[in-house]
Amino acid sequence: MTTEAADPVEAVAVSPAADPGFLQRYGTTIEYILIPGAALVGALAVFGIFVALFGKNPLDLYFYMYQGAFGTWFSWQNTLTRAAPLILTALCTALPAQLGMVIIGGEGALLIGALSATSIALAIPWAPPLVVQIAMVCAGVVGGGLWITLAGALRQYRGVNETISSLLLVYIGLAILNHLVEGVMRDPSSLNKPSTREIGAANMIGSIPGTDVHWGLVFGVVAAFASYILIYHTVFGFAARVAGGNIRAAKIVGLGVGKLILMICFLAGGAAGLAGMIEVAAVQGRTNANLAAGYGFTGILVAFLARQNPLAIIPVAILLGGISASGGLLQRRLGLPDASVLVLQGIIFVFVLASDALYGRIAFLKGKS
Amino acid sequence: MADGTIGLWTVPLAVFGGAVRVSTPFLFVSLGECITERSGRINLGLEGTLIMGAMSAYGISYLSGSPWLGVLAAGITGALLGALHAGICSLPRVNDIAVGIALMLFGTGLAFYLGKPLIEPTAARLPAIDFGWWSDVPQVRAALRINVLFLIGVAIAPILFWAFRTTRWGLLIRTAGESSDAARAMGYSVLWIRLRATMAGGFLAGIGGSFLSLFYPGSWNEGLSSGQGITAVALVIFARWNPMLCLWASLAFGGAAALGPALQSVGVTSGYHLFNAAPYILTLAIMIITCSPKRTLTGAPAELSITR
Numbered sequence: 001m002t003t004e005a006a007d008p009v010e011a012v013a014v015s016p017a018a019d020p021g022f023l024q025r026y027g028t029t030i031e032y033i034l035i036p037g038a039a040l041v042g043a044l045a046v047f048g049i050f051v052a053l054f055g056k057n058p059l060d061l062y063f064y065m066y067q068g069a070f071g072t073w074f075s076w077q078n079t080l081t082r083a084a085p086l087i088l089t090a091l092c093t094a095l096p097a098q099l100g101m102v103i104i105g106g107e108g109a110l111l112i113g114a115l116s117a118t119s120i121a122l123a124i125p126w127a128p129p130l131v132v133q134i135a136m137v138c139a140g141v142v143g144g145g146l147w148i149t150l151a152g153a154l155r156q157y158r159g160v161n162e163t164i165s166s167l168l169l170v171y172i173g174l175a176i177l178n179h180l181v182e183g184v185m186r187d188p189s190s191l192n193k194p195s196t197r198e199i200g201a202a203n204m205i206g207s208i209p210g211t212d213v214h215w216g217l218v219f220g221v222v223a224a225f226a227s228y229i230l231i232y233h234t235v236f237g238f239a240a241r242v243a244g245g246n247i248r249a250a251k252i253v254g255l256g257v258g259k260l261i262l263m264i265c266f267l268a269g270g271a272a273g274l275a276g277m278i279e280v281a282a283v284q285g286r287t288n289a290n291l292a293a294g295y296g297f298t299g300i301l302v303a304f305l306a307r308q309n310p311l312a313i314i315p316v317a318i319l320l321g322g323i324s325a326s327g328g329l330l331q332r333r334l335g336l337p338d339a340s341v342l343v344l345q346g347i348i349f350v351f352v353l354a355s356d357a358l359y360g361r362i363a364f365l366k367g368k369s
Numbered sequence: 370m371a372d373g374t375i376g377l378w379t380v381p382l383a384v385f386g387g388a389v390r391v392s393t394p395f396l397f398v399s400l401g402e403c404i405t406e407r408s409g410r411i412n413l414g415l416e417g418t419l420i421m422g423a424m425s426a427y428g429i430s431y432l433s434g435s436p437w438l439g440v441l442a443a444g445i446t447g448a449l450l451g452a453l454h455a456g457i458c459s460l461p462r463v464n465d466i467a468v469g470i471a472l473m474l475f476g477t478g479l480a481f482y483l484g485k486p487l488i489e490p491t492a493a494r495l496p497a498i499d500f501g502w503w504s505d506v507p508q509v510r511a512a513l514r515i516n517v518l519f520l521i522g523v524a525i526a527p528i529l530f531w532a533f534r535t536t537r538w539g540l541l542i543r544t545a546g547e548s549s550d551a552a553r554a555m556g557y558s559v560l561w562i563r564l565r566a567t568m569a570g571g572f573l574a575g576i577g578g579s580f581l582s583l584f585y586p587g588s589w590n591e592g593l594s595s596g597q598g599i600t601a602v603a604l605v606i607f608a609r610w611n612p613m614l615c616l617w618a619s620l621a622f623g624g625a626a627a628l629g630p631a632l633q634s635v636g637v638t639s640g641y642h643l644f645n646a647a648p649y650i651l652t653l654a655i656m657i658i659t660c661s662p663k664r665t666l667t668g669a670p671a672e673l674s675i676t677r
Binding site: 102104154156157158159160161163164165167168169170171172174175176178179182183297300301304337339340341342343344345346347349350352353354356357359 | 413453457460461462463464466467468470471472474475476477478479481482485595596599600602603606639640641642643645646649650652653656657660661662663
């Protein structure tokens with residue numbers, strides 16, 4: 001009797017035993033999708049309540065947000081165009097995060113990258129377009145890269161907190177940009193909006209055939225994939241993750257932590273600088289204060305929402321690109337201020353961070369209950 | 370002299386007047402952050418708190434006609450944002466620096482959203498005390514028109530210094546900041562202490578924001594604060610978490626920030642933007658000089674994540 005009584009119990013225990021195997025393998029992945037997803041839904045709900053307080057219908061809000069972001073081919077193109085710089089500025093936060101560093105100065109690297117790219121294009125007006133474009137990419141990457149390397153070097157050699165120094169560098173970068181754009185680099189014909197001279201239509205990088213989405217999106221996606229391979233499938237990336245996990249262990253096994261910090265910071269800043277180059281060579285055609293559009297700051301949110309994973313950054317950047325793309329429609333149809341996108345981004349950010357507390361706590365994903 | 374022009378003296382005078390005027394938000398934010406960081410937590414969101422404080426002070430002052438009510442509203446708004454920060458940070462595995470960044474973006478966005486209708490109207494401003502009544506020179510009088518909030522801030526610094534050393538609350542905050550285990554062993558809830566310290570810090574930062582919109586520059590617009598909040602957070606680090614040093618550092622910063630407008634007023638316009646970036650460059654320079662990778666900073670609360 002006792003054995004028979006034990007059997008059904010065992011049978012019950014065995015049948016989900018196939019599940020724990022599945023959950024053990026994919027449980028963390030499911031968590032990484034489920035928890036940020038839930039945070040996103042929660043944030044949207046709170047934002048709905050927020051606009052309802054101002055007498056707007058939340059259902060209208062969600063409808064227009066969808067319409068403005070993904071509803072039509074036009075809005076898709078708008079979304080993807082905005083996602084391109086976001087992928088790159090998110091990498092500026094996500095790459096140093098592998099080392100346990102919190103860099104929030106992507107906006108500064110973007111501005112310096114744009115400035116460097118514009119300078120080189122204006123310096124060689126006689127060169128063929130392809131040469132100019134390649135030079136611009138190099139200048140943008142090096143300019144932005146060095147900018148963030150500065151924050152990394154200060155952390156490594158002087159112990160200066162990189163979060164604060166990188167943010168201070170944003171304001172310094174903006175001041176340098178304004179100084180040059182209103183001074184030596186100013187195009188005398190730009191009266192109301194001080195700008196540099198245009199880099200010329202021939203040097204613009206243009207759109208992906210059949211769309212209005214510029215090539216910057218491809219740059220961003222390639223950079224994200226390259227970062228993923230670098231972090232997860234190379235010795236360099238492994239060393240970086242070891243150093244990020246336990247800096248003492250990394251030093252004991254003889255990793256050059258200082259070198260890792262500088263190289264990762266250079267790549268991170270280079271990504272943001274590339275975003276600046278793209279904004280110049282695909283959208284603005286010149287450098288002016290318009291470039292400080294907040295892509296650098298939204299990129300921080302993208303990186304955190306993607307849990308600093310370079311591949312996850314791509315869909316998250318498209319999602320947040322969509323949110324910012326829908327801002328115009330919300331303004332026209334619902335009369336919401338343009339800052340409503342910022343409010344929603346802030347709410348999402350708060351929810352995503354608060355949801356960090358949930359990891360490992362969802363009972364059915366543990367494969368036990 | 371008779372026609373009121375005092376030549377090159379204008380620049381140091383304007384820098385002095387500017388130091389007093391511009392330093393006030395730095396002073397309040399850094400004193401507030403000093404309380405929060407002494408309890409072992411860092412709130413980078415004070416940039417957002419500053420802007421929210423500026424917006425709510427302007428709005429309440431416009432609606433009620435009383436600027437002091439606006440100051441109070443700014444403080445309460447700041448305290449609420451502080452409570453939000455502390456509340457999220459009290460969840461397990463949540464990083465206080467990241468929450469600060471989130472609240473910086475959230476506070477800024479919310480202030481721009483709610484403040485949209487406030488860009489046009491003019492609100493009642495805070496009064497100033499005229500310490501320059503003895504002078505005939507308008508620049509001197511302008512430099513010596515000092516706001517009451519500045520004097521309050523100057524008074525708070527030594528009070529805080531004293532409170533940290535001698536009062537029960539000061540000791541509790543420091544205990545929580547130096548060793549949360551010790552505070553817990555004494556039967557105090559560390560989270561509760563930090564909640565109150567962050568709310569107090571937010572309250573002061575909100576008041577700092579009210580100064581921006583109600584006295585200098587004295588209007589509400591979206592470009593009102595550009596990094597004063599975060600500069601003030603950095604300032605606490607090299608003020609070694611000492612309220613009196615926060616006061617001197619804020620004055621130095623105010624002077625640096627006033628340099629650009631002062632030079633512009635005498636006709637030096639080249640490099641205007643670079644002079645405006647002076648406080649950031651100064652912060653960075655001082656951090657480079659005072660920080661060291663070899664040792665933790667003297668006076669740093671041991672529980673603080675930013676110095677570990």
